[in-house]
Amino acid sequence: MSSSAENPTLTTEITKPSTEIATETAQSAKKINLKTSDDQIFEVEESVAMEFATVKSFFEDAPSSTDTVPLPNVPAKPFSQVIEFCKEQIKFKANPDETEKKKSNSEFVKEKTNEDLVEMIPVANYLEIKDLLDVLNQAVADRIQNRSVEYVRSFFGIDNDFTSEEEALLREEHAWAFEDVDED
Amino acid sequence: MKRAQQSQNQELTMRRSTRLTDKFQKLPDELTIKIFSKLEDDPKTLIRCSTVSKKWASFVFKKTVHLSFIFSCTPEKNRSFPNSKLHSHISSSAIPAIMNAFSNLESIEIKLCRCPSRTPQPPCCQNITKMNVVWTGDDSQADTCLGFDVGLLSTIEGTTLSHVLSEGKKLATLLSSSVMDFYWTMIDHRPKTLRRVVIMSAKMKGFRSGGKVFISYEQFSKLRDSVSKSRVNERWLEDPQNVVHWHRKNTDREHLLQEQVWLVYHWQFILANGKFTTKDLSLKKDDVVELLDGLDAGAAGSDNGTEKRRSQYHQE
Numbered sequence: 001m002s003s004s005a006e007n008p009t010l011t012t013e014i015t016k017p018s019t020e021i022a023t024e025t026a027q028s029a030k031k032i033n034l035k036t037s038d039d040q041i042f043e044v045e046e047s048v049a050m051e052f053a054t055v056k057s058f059f060e061d062a063p064s065s066t067d068t069v070p071l072p073n074v075p076a077k078p079f080s081q082v083i084e085f086c087k088e089q090i091k092f093k094a095n096p097d098e099t100e101k102k103k104s105n106s107e108f109v110k111e112k113t114n115e116d117l118v119e120m121i122p123v124a125n126y127l128e129i130k131d132l133l134d135v136l137n138q139a140v141a142d143r144i145q146n147r148s149v150e151y152v153r154s155f156f157g158i159d160n161d162f163t164s165e166e167e168a169l170l171r172e173e174h175a176w177a178f179e180d181v182d183e184d
Numbered sequence: 185m186k187r188a189q190q191s192q193n194q195e196l197t198m199r200r201s202t203r204l205t206d207k208f209q210k211l212p213d214e215l216t217i218k219i220f221s222k223l224e225d226d227p228k229t230l231i232r233c234s235t236v237s238k239k240w241a242s243f244v245f246k247k248t249v250h251l252s253f254i255f256s257c258t259p260e261k262n263r264s265f266p267n268s269k270l271h272s273h274i275s276s277s278a279i280p281a282i283m284n285a286f287s288n289l290e291s292i293e294i295k296l297c298r299c300p301s302r303t304p305q306p307p308c309c310q311n312i313t314k315m316n317v318v319w320t321g322d323d324s325q326a327d328t329c330l331g332f333d334v335g336l337l338s339t340i341e342g343t344t345l346s347h348v349l350s351e352g353k354k355l356a357t358l359l360s361s362s363v364m365d366f367y368w369t370m371i372d373h374r375p376k377t378l379r380r381v382v383i384m385s386a387k388m389k390g391f392r393s394g395g396k397v398f399i400s401y402e403q404f405s406k407l408r409d410s411v412s413k414s415r416v417n418e419r420w421l422e423d424p425q426n427v428v429h430w431h432r433k434n435t436d437r438e439h440l441l442q443e444q445v446w447l448v449y450h451w452q453f454i455l456a457n458g459k460f461t462t463k464d465l466s467l468k469k470d471d472v473v474e475l476l477d478g479l480d481a482g483a484a485g486s487d488n489g490t491e492k493r494r495s496q497y498h499q500e
Contacts, residue, residue, distance in 0.1 A: 121215050133218070141222035141229075149235045157210055161238050170235045173281050176274050177231035 033068040040076040041068065044083060051086040053128035073126045078119040081112070085132050109139035114155055117143070151184045213239070217247055225252045227282065234285070245285050249377075252293035254386055256362075279366070283373040290379050292370075295386035295478075296362050312446075313363040314384040314475045317370070326367065326453040329471050331446040337397065337411060338441035371455070384478050395433035395443040397421060398472045403428070404447060416441060429472040448472060 030046040034055065049055050049069075058069055071079070085108055092101045109117065117140055124132040144152050153160060160167070171178050211219075220243060223230045230251075234244040255274045283289075311333065317326040363383050370381055399407060403426055410420045410427070421430045428448060450465040 118211060121211060125215055137219050137222050140219050141226075144233070145223075145226060145229050147229075147232075149232050152233060153236050156216070156236070158237050158240070160236070162235065167235055170241070174231045174278065174285070176278050177228045181232070 034079075035068050035070045036074050036076040036079050037072050038076050042076075042079065042083065047090055048083060048086050051089060051129060053130075054126060071126075074123050075119070078116070078123045081116060081120055082123050082127065082129065082132065084108070085135075086129065089131065105135045109135060112139075114140075114143060118156065146180075146182045148181050148184055149178075213243070216240070217243055220244060220248065224248060224250050227251050227253050231282075231285070246288055248286050249288060249290040250292070251286065251289060252295075254295040254297060256297035279369045280373040283370070283375060287375050288377050289375050290377055291381065292378065293382045294366060295384055296366065297386045311361065312385045312475060312479065313361060314478055315363055315367060315382070317367065317381040317383070319374075319379050323454075323456045324371070325455075327465070328451045328453060329448065329467075329475050330361075330451070331398065331448040331472075331475065334445050334447050336441065337407075337416065337443040337445055384475075386479065393433065396431040396446055397427055397443045398429040398431070398446045398448050399427050400448060400467050407445065411441065414441065416443065424469060428467050429469045431472075431476065 031043050032046055032049040032055070034042045034044055034049065036042065055069055055071075088104050088108065089101075092104070112120075117136055121133065121136050121140070124136055140155075144155060147155075152158075162170070220230065220233065223233070230244050230248065234241040312331045313328065315326055315328045317324055363385065366383050370378075370383075374381075397407075397410070406426060410417050421427050430443075433443075448467055448471075450467040450471060452463040452465055454461045454463065
């Protein structure tokens with residue numbers, strides 16, 4: 001699973017067989033088709049899909065509408081990881097255990113690359129999965145904690161628009177904040 | 185299946201090409217700001233984020249409304265103390281720059297660590313403080329709890345405690361403390377939006393493990409009644425008439441007079457219409473318990489402390 005960043009197709013392959021297994025065990029489990037911005041169709045169990053507030057309200061607004069919900073702001077790769085997270089979360093709904101939930105959340109972010117995390121944030125936001133958004137924001141905050149400015153820039157893919165004089169001035173003003181920073 | 189394979193290949197090609205031009209999709213601004221809100225107990229990282237770009241600088245400095253941090257004031261030129269992730273050594277001259285930069289701050293929570301000292305400190309210098317400042321316009325009210333370590337219970341058996349503090353001395357100690365230092369800097373440099381500041385001493389974990397007796401100045405003279413036959417008189421110590429709070433050491437059933445005695449005060453500093461007055465307040469057990477709880481949460485580098493502060497803030 002940790003190789004998902006190198007091969008984005010891998011996670012979609014994992015997603016599909018697992019829903020098939022679920023079909024065999026629980027015939028009645030309703031499936032919902034979700035179409036990503038890059039035209040991939042994910043067949044997701046209803047209980048998982050209802051974790052996405054955006055999808056939930058789609059059905060509440062129009063209960064008897066189409067069987068495929070378009071998600072125009074959601075690319076397949078981060079979406080498959082979001083599904084992975086929600087499947088885990090559902091387990092804790094029936095059986096609330098804060099310690100286990102925390103452990104599962106930290107396992108989830110641990111194996112994700114920086115890129116995975118940053119890509120999932122807009123998806124979690126669009127689908128209104130509050131818990132996931134919180135977990136992701138915290139994970140990103142933890143990863144840039146005590147790291148250099150250059151590291152943070154490359155983490156978010158941001159270009160420096162300060163002149164070297166401006167930047168030097170800022171660094172001088174808060175010199176303490178630039179000392180004893182972790183190596184990149 | 186074949187179609188799925190095709191679209192997967194397509195996606196792979198697309199991903200590869202986007203990766204070459206732009207490492208990844210940039211986060212929308214409102215989502216970046218949410219990440220910064222997770223860093224409000226880490227101003228060191230926040231300030232470094234402000235030098236990432238001009239846009240980030242304005243987000244960090246204009247959108248941050250709460251900061252909480254642990255630090256110790258170090259002498260100006262002394263850079264020899266290593267910083268840890270959540271605990272910085274900041275010279276007090278850096279504080280105005282922080283206040284000026286975060287121009288929309290509404291609340292700050294500061295945990296002050298004692299600067300490591302190479303010379304042993306006399307007992308009466310060890311003190312713990314919690315100051316809660318609330319502003320209404322330019323006027324402010326600061327509730328201050330201050331505790332001095334005045335020695336062990338065993339030392340009071342024969343003679344009186346050697347470090348009896350006069351009223352004047354207690355005020356002088358408070359005024360020269362780093363907490364007060366911070367209070368003055370805050371008053372001079374605070375952004376106008378600032379409404380609430382909590383400044384308190386931070387101690388390393390384990391501070392609570394030893395037994396401690398907290399008493400008020402009025403109770404001080406009666407303290408010898410708490411000791412009989414080289415043993416602590418438990419019933420006397422448990423009576424709130426005699427002692428504000430007895431923090432028992434769980435493991436010590438013998439009570440061989442190793443309890444530290446802390447003299448505690450509770451004041452209010454009122455700054456109204458440019459005039460400064462002080463008022464004595466009565467001290468309750470809860471005030472001391474709060475002071476002790478704060479010390480635990482603020483243990484330097486403690487992850488629990490961070491989480492606790494985070495959740496506290498989000499409940500507000």
